[in-house]
Amino acid sequence: xxxxGNRRLARPxxxxxxxxxxxxxxxxxxxxxASLAFLGVFxxxxxxxxxxxxxxxxxxxxxxSFRDRDALAAIRLTLLVxxxxxxxxxxxxxxASWAIAKFEFRGKSLLITLIDxxxxxxxxxxxxxxxxxxxxxxxxxxxxxxxxxxxxxxxxGIVLATVFVTFPFVARExxxxxxxxxxxxxxxxxxxGAGGWQTFRRVTxxxxxxxxxxxxxxxxxxxxxxxxxxxxxxxxxxGRTNTMPLHVEILYNEYxxxxxxxVASLLAVLAxxxxxxxxxxxWQTQRQRQEPAFVPAIEEHGS
Amino acid sequence: xxxxxxxxSKTFGDFVALDNVSLxxxxxxxxxxxxxxxxxxxxxxxxxxxxEAFDLADxxxxxxxxxxxxxxxxxxxxxxxxxxxxxxxxxxxxxxxxAFGLRVRPRKARPAKAEIRRRVRELLQLIQLESLExxxxxxxxxxxxxxxxxxxxxxxxxxxxxxxxxFGALDAKVRQGLRxxxxxLHDEIHVxxxxxxxxxxxxxxVADRIVVMNEGRIEQVGTPDEVFHQPANAxxxxxxxxxxLFHGRVESGRAVFGSLxxxxxxxxxxxxxxxxxxxxxxxxxIHPEGESLPGLRARVTRVQSAGPVVKIELVTDAGQPIYxxxxxxxxxxxxxxxxxxxxxxxxxxxxxxxDYTNGSA
Numbered sequence: 001x002x003x004x005g006n007r008r009l010a011r012p013x014x015x016x017x018x019x020x021x022x023x024x025x026x027x028x029x030x031x032x033x034a035s036l037a038f039l040g041v042f043x044x045x046x047x048x049x050x051x052x053x054x055x056x057x058x059x060x061x062x063x064x065s066f067r068d069r070d071a072l073a074a075i076r077l078t079l080l081v082x083x084x085x086x087x088x089x090x091x092x093x094x095x096a097s098w099a100i101a102k103f104e105f106r107g108k109s110l111l112i113t114l115i116d117x118x119x120x121x122x123x124x125x126x127x128x129x130x131x132x133x134x135x136x137x138x139x140x141x142x143x144x145x146x147x148x149x150x151x152x153x154x155x156x157g158i159v160l161a162t163v164f165v166t167f168p169f170v171a172r173e174x175x176x177x178x179x180x181x182x183x184x185x186x187x188x189x190x191x192x193g194a195g196g197w198q199t200f201r202r203v204t205x206x207x208x209x210x211x212x213x214x215x216x217x218x219x220x221x222x223x224x225x226x227x228x229x230x231x232x233x234x235x236x237x238x239g240r241t242n243t244m245p246l247h248v249e250i251l252y253n254e255y256x257x258x259x260x261x262x263v264a265s266l267l268a269v270l271a272x273x274x275x276x277x278x279x280x281x282x283w284q285t286q287r288q289r290q291e292p293a294f295v296p297a298i299e300e301h302g303s
Numbered sequence: 304x305x306x307x308x309x310x311x312s313k314t315f316g317d318f319v320a321l322d323n324v325s326l327x328x329x330x331x332x333x334x335x336x337x338x339x340x341x342x343x344x345x346x347x348x349x350x351x352x353x354x355e356a357f358d359l360a361d362x363x364x365x366x367x368x369x370x371x372x373x374x375x376x377x378x379x380x381x382x383x384x385x386x387x388x389x390x391x392x393x394x395x396x397x398x399x400x401x402a403f404g405l406r407v408r409p410r411k412a413r414p415a416k417a418e419i420r421r422r423v424r425e426l427l428q429l430i431q432l433e434s435l436e437x438x439x440x441x442x443x444x445x446x447x448x449x450x451x452x453x454x455x456x457x458x459x460x461x462x463x464x465x466x467x468x469x470f471g472a473l474d475a476k477v478r479q480g481l482r483x484x485x486x487x488l489h490d491e492i493h494v495x496x497x498x499x500x501x502x503x504x505x506x507x508x509v510a511d512r513i514v515v516m517n518e519g520r521i522e523q524v525g526t527p528d529e530v531f532h533q534p535a536n537a538x539x540x541x542x543x544x545x546x547x548l549f550h551g552r553v554e555s556g557r558a559v560f561g562s563l564x565x566x567x568x569x570x571x572x573x574x575x576x577x578x579x580x581x582x583x584x585x586x587x588x589i590h591p592e593g594e595s596l597p598g599l600r601a602r603v604t605r606v607q608s609a610g611p612v613v614k615i616e617l618v619t620d621a622g623q624p625i626y627x628x629x630x631x632x633x634x635x636x637x638x639x640x641x642x643x644x645x646x647x648x649x650x651x652x653x654x655x656x657x658d659y660t661n662g663s664a
Contacts, residue, residue, distance in 0.1 A: 184386050184390035185391075187354055187384075188386060190378055191354070191377055191383075192378070192407065193379075195407070202403075
């Protein structure tokens with residue numbers, strides 16, 4: 001009797017001071033505040049700083065920075081590089097993840113490891129590899145120079161370095177999803193008379209479209225923002241081989257802070273747009289994957 | 304359209320999945336490939352569909368109505384294939400799933416839109432899911448998905464219909480309803496069908512003919528009656544329903560299993576051979592211990608009378624467990640209780656001595 005009475009007394013108090021996990025409320029608050037403060041200092045303040053610095057001398061000067069010939073060239077080059085690197089990596093990513101998820105072959109785990117290589121290697125090193133390969137003192141450099149092809153300190157080198165650095169994004173998104181989905185739907189399509197391309201377009205691609213888009217978004221963000229690898233192979237020729245991140249660095253080193261932060265703010269806006277888009281796509285992907293759980297199935301017996 | 308398989312083998316590395324298998328499926332029949340997992344039945348089905356290649360050999364052939372299809376691509380064979388987990392296109396509605404096989408045809412062979420619509424509607428009516436044509440597979444129950452998979456396979460008007468464990472992923476109640484429905488459907492449309500199952504009850508109930516497989520070989524082909532009542536060997540008998548298995552020896556022309564002696568007409572040839580006696584639980588009778596019949600003395604350990612038949616577990620004096628099943632009426636005439644000592648005698652049994660097989664009444 002007394003035991004049950006005690007428990008009844010104890011319950012309202014525990015509800016007031018304990019969170020769902022049973023921790024005291026103050027612990028929850030301390031943890032939340034700490035992480036928010038950390039995010040604020042290390043992420044939010046710099047972001048705000050970028051825009052304040054960019055707008056320090058007024059909106060007129062801010063927009064004037066984009067009319068600079070070199071700034072425009074940098075923006076154009078960045079768009080060009082992303083425009084080449086992203087489609088290439090969509091094709092590579094689809095091919096690699098298709099091979100890994102749908103076929104059994106020797107060296108499969110080696111391929112998976114290789115796909116992760118750009119994540120493991122410092123971007124500067126990946127840039128240096130290209131210099132070593134294609135540079136004037138490199139292995140293929142003299143031959144290329146003799147044929148009038150310039151890769152290092154030119155746009156092709158920047159594209160190559162960007163493709164290398166952004167390679168894992170699409171493949172990494174697709175591999176687990178394709179592995180989970182297996183090959184039965186493709187087999188069903190083949191049995192029903194669909195050709196290889198029809199099967200890909202009507203069955204495989206629609207099944208992975210959200211994951212693919214997610215990979216493309218991440219790949220694009222990285223392609224536009226890449227600094228290290230591109231910096232090594234670019235040669236920093238103003239108006240010719242400077243991408244936006246490189247241009248920001250040059251402006252900053254010349255104490256042209258407003259222009260530097262103005263271009264930087266463009267990259268920041270890109271990041272924000274990417275984040276919003278990514279969240280939307282993530283939400284879609286989640287919905288697509290969890291659909292079976294949400295819709296009540298109707299079972300008919302003995303029809 | 305008939306299916307003929309001629310000496311087909313398939314090995315995965317060192318593992319022999321199919322060992323020189325030949326099989327005939329006559330036109331219009333519904334045939335079950337029955338066997339335990341790993342017996343090669345699904346591999347055989349996939350080879351017939353063209354989803355799996357078999358080991359190249361000159362004498363190996365797959366014939367549909369006498370025409371060799373072994374070198375034909377999967378899509379050209381016009382087979383309807385129903386996958387174990389249905390493999391419905393998850394991003395397409397029921398309607399789009401069923402229409403898929405018609406829509407992917409080359410332009411010349413593709414029916415007009417209205418014709419596709421008519422055919423799909425007809426099939427949806429056949430599977431009784433007209434009202435759900437706009438649903439996605441994830442919004443259907445297991446039994447409904449199964450029927451959509453079947454309609455999708457039938458849409459291309461297949462020459463043969465192949466089904467891989469068609470009811471494997473369903474719960475018992477739905478499974479029963481669906482397999483009767485499949486049987487009725489087959490009686491209506493008469494397309495040559497081959498289905499894989501590991502469930503003997505399913506095979507016995509649905510099929511015109513049963514192919515029993517084990518370890519990559521065909522053990523027996525026959526009607527359900529034949530494989531059940533005249534099993535070709537101990538494996539078939541054991542696999543098609545519960546059996547009590549007794550090990551014994553041939554002594555002076557008779558098979559001896561402890562106190563139970565089987566004396567087959569004509570006698571047995573080789574003394575000392577190992578003999579196996581298989582008795583179905585419903586072919587065993589329980590008598591009072593004193594009775595002087597050929598049988599085994601045993602003690603009742605458990606009586607379970609819930610269900611369609613009474614199940615009695617016993618243990619012989621030699622320590623071997625025995626299972627007996629009897630009708631409730633019979634049990635009521637002579638009830639047994641745990642601990643009681645009795646004499647168990649076979650009414651019917653099958654004796655297998657090495658390769659020599661003979662039934663004994």
